[in-house]
Amino acid sequence: KAGVTQTPRYLIKTRGQQVTLSCSPISGHRSVSWYQQTPGQGLQFLFEYFSETQRNKGNFPGRFSGRQFSNSRSEMNVSTLELGDSALYLCASSLTGTNEKLFFGSGTQLSVL
């Protein structure tokens, strides 16, 4: 069974640009959640999608958005990038939600210059 796939693995952008990250969950998993990891703040929850609906959202500005498609694949978008958005963005999938075992992807390392 293929694991959680995140693309791209590395990304370099400049301030003001926007970026889209992609996550393909394990087949059959309907819940996809996103986390931002930085050395200072650690792992912080961004949002969770289940069956194309956003079920939970973390405390991030509106520049951070996401969506989930009918095949459970998910994308997150960050507009008007700031230097502080540089982080490892991790996607995780599970059958039904965040109370069960999560399967994580290897992440997308975003650098904003």
Added chain:
Amino acid sequence: AQKVTQAQTEISVVEKEDVTLDCVYETRDTTYYLFWYKQPPSGELVFLIRRNSFDEQNEISGRYSWNFQKSTSSFNFTITASQVVDSAVYFCALSTNDPSGNTPLVFGKGTRLSVIA
């Protein structure tokens, strides 16, 4: 609000030593779930264990063991006879059930374990 505290930022041990990673959690919900994840240098978090609030039984899996104590709100993780391959960052995490449904996973800051040969 939920909170997870991992007071140990970094631990260094010599191979074959036992090591315990501490985790203290805070929640007002009576139904909750505790987790440990391992993050090797590759970056991908790997699930180790899940415990619900109604199951205080300790668990052992090979060299790994977990001690869950509701009285002290702790969920500590012990590695027996540590090996170099155990070197990683370990995260404790908490999720709860509140009236609105599942809450997102809240992570501690992590403990970086270095096992020296």
